[in-house]
Amino acid sequence: MKTEQYLHHHHNNRRISLTKNALIKTSKPAAYFILLLLTYTIGYLSPPSSSSTTITSLPSQPQQPILRISINTTELDPFRVTTRCADPIPPEIVRRTLIDRLFNGTSPFENFPPAHAAEKLRQTKRVKGWGSNGAVFENLIRKVRPRTIVEVGTFLGASAIHMAELTRRIGLNTQIICVDDFRGWAGFIDRFNNIPMVNGDVLLFYQFLQNVVTFNQSESVLPVPFSSGSTLILLCEWGVFADLVEIDAGHDFLSAWSDINRGYRILRPGGVIFGHDYFTAADNKGVRRAVDLFARIHNLKVRVDGQHWVIYSS
Numbered sequence: 001m002k003t004e005q006y007l008h009h010h011h012n013n014r015r016i017s018l019t020k021n022a023l024i025k026t027s028k029p030a031a032y033f034i035l036l037l038l039t040y041t042i043g044y045l046s047p048p049s050s051s052s053t054t055i056t057s058l059p060s061q062p063q064q065p066i067l068r069i070s071i072n073t074t075e076l077d078p079f080r081v082t083t084r085c086a087d088p089i090p091p092e093i094v095r096r097t098l099i100d101r102l103f104n105g106t107s108p109f110e111n112f113p114p115a116h117a118a119e120k121l122r123q124t125k126r127v128k129g130w131g132s133n134g135a136v137f138e139n140l141i142r143k144v145r146p147r148t149i150v151e152v153g154t155f156l157g158a159s160a161i162h163m164a165e166l167t168r169r170i171g172l173n174t175q176i177i178c179v180d181d182f183r184g185w186a187g188f189i190d191r192f193n194n195i196p197m198v199n200g201d202v203l204l205f206y207q208f209l210q211n212v213v214t215f216n217q218s219e220s221v222l223p224v225p226f227s228s229g230s231t232l233i234l235l236c237e238w239g240v241f242a243d244l245v246e247i248d249a250g251h252d253f254l255s256a257w258s259d260i261n262r263g264y265r266i267l268r269p270g271g272v273i274f275g276h277d278y279f280t281a282a283d284n285k286g287v288r289r290a291v292d293l294f295a296r297i298h299n300l301k302v303r304v305d306g307q308h309w310v311i312y313s314s
């Protein structure tokens with residue numbers, strides 16, 4: 001009887017362990033599969049952080065491959081801009097192209113000034129600027145004889161108007177493209193409280209237009225009232241190149257660095273990029289460091305003309 005009971009018990013145990021084994025056998029791959037699925041979902045198995053380059057596409061944009069570049073270096077080399085600008089458009093169509101594409105075909109000077117601003121604007125020949133009449137402008141304009149000048153940082157237009165007067169006097173047919181968001185900078189009204197304001201909106205752009213009109217230069221000066229970053233990228237994409245690029249917008253390192261890098265890309269071969277505040281108090285904010293770093297990376301020479309730095313492209 002005992003033997004019978006033992007055999008029965010033993011038989012049952014074997015059945016249980018066989019079922020257990022079968023269960024383990026089938027559930028193991030399933031568990032691995034679920035684990036694999038989970039790791040993909042939460043991203044553990046996405047490409048590791050290294051300097052590798054992967055091309056993936058988003059489900060919503062199947063046609064557009066997205067370049068994912070992970071950087072694991074502190075070298076500057078991977079930060080070079082490698083995309084190409086469009087082929088240069090002829091200088092004689094630069095103004096028309098910008099008016100068409102930026103202002104729907106209507107020049108900002110048309111029907112200026114608007115009624116709501118007219119009586120607030122000052123008509124003066126004394127336009128405030130910084131080093132805006134420096135010898136560097138005449139030196140470079142005589143040397144390069146530019147057809148297109150891009151000024152990054154214009155404010156009330158002192159340096160732009162000075163360049164327009166110089167090119168007219170020398171007999172050049174030059175367009176001066178003024179890239180400025182015409183916002184000034186936070187707190188600038190502490191020093192410029194005579195620029196009118198409407199509902200918290202400082203009328204810097206209108207006062208700039210007024211100054212250009214007062215000097216009768218509205219045919220040779222054209223503002224581009226947007227941020228320097230977006231504008232310089234667009235000029236490059238539209239093939240708008242300059243013989244002279246002047247950098248005088250944000251004076252902190254990062255602003256100067258990006259403006260110089262983007263400005264250099266729209267320089268014609270043989271052109272010159274230059275800018276203010278290499279030596280003045282503002283250079284401590286970063287202009288000089290940005291200029292020197294840029295020159296070192298590109299193996300270019302920095303020259304000095306008064307308060308300005310000057311870099312020849314070739």
Ligand SMILES: C[S@@+](CC[C@H](N)C(=O)[O-])C[C@H]1O[C@@H](n2cnc3c(N)ncnc32)[C@H](O)[C@@H]1O
Pocket residue numbers: 128129130131132152153154155156157158159160179180181182183184185226227228229248249250255
């Ligand atoms: C020092 S002022 C330019 C002075 C002018 N070149 C002159 O000599 O009269 C700097 C100008 O840069 C503009 N600015 C600063 N950061 C900018 C940015 N990221 N995009 C566009 N304009 C900017 C400001 O609005 C300001 O008018």
